[in-house]
Amino acid sequence: MAEPFPRGPLVLPADLEKAITAHMRGAYPQEGCGLLAGAAGRVLAWFPCRNVHPDPLMAYEADPRDLIAAFRKMEARGWELLAICHSHPQSRARPSAADVRQANYPEALYLIWSLADRDRPEVRGFWIRGGQVTEHPVRVE
Structure with a gap:
């Protein structure tokens, strides 16, 4: 399956990056999560989601x-799911073994916000397919 934006980085507007970072910090010490939608590798919308995991x-x-509402809005606007994002409150921005096992959307990029250094959150993107992890650049502008 081809990536929706294989030739360049995922372009994340700075205002959305700030909003996502605020959501992830607000969820701390729990993991925050949400979806990014848009077209041609350019993020146009952020859909924060509540984390309902038992742990x-x-x-x-x-x-x-939250997922149903986000996908309805995406469909109504003709957007595609570009990325699934979540935070790692205490660890680096790298998919955990659980992240790899639970990666059920091979067409979406997985973005991880590390809050290990809460003053300098780090975001990185990854394709996760068939248990294989490949980093993909993310550009905030």
């Missing part, structure tokens, strides 16, 4: 109601 300190599961 939200160690994993995330987006509230199904």
Whole structure:
């Protein structure tokens, strides 16, 4: 399956990056999560989701109601799912073994916000397919 934006980085507007970072910090010490939508590798919208995982300190599961609402808005606007994002409150921005096992959307990039250094959050993107992890650049502008 081809990536929706294989030739360049995912372009994340600075205002959305700030909003996502605020959401992830607000979820701390739990993992925050949400979806990014847009077209041609350019993020146009951020859909924050509530984490309903039974152990939200160690994993995330987006509230199904939030997911349904986000996908309805995407469809109505003709946008595609570009990325699924979540935070790692205490660890680096690298997919964990659980992240790899739970990566059920091979057409979406997975963005991880590390809050290990809460003053300098780090975001990195990854394709996760068939248990294989490949980093993909993310450019904030």
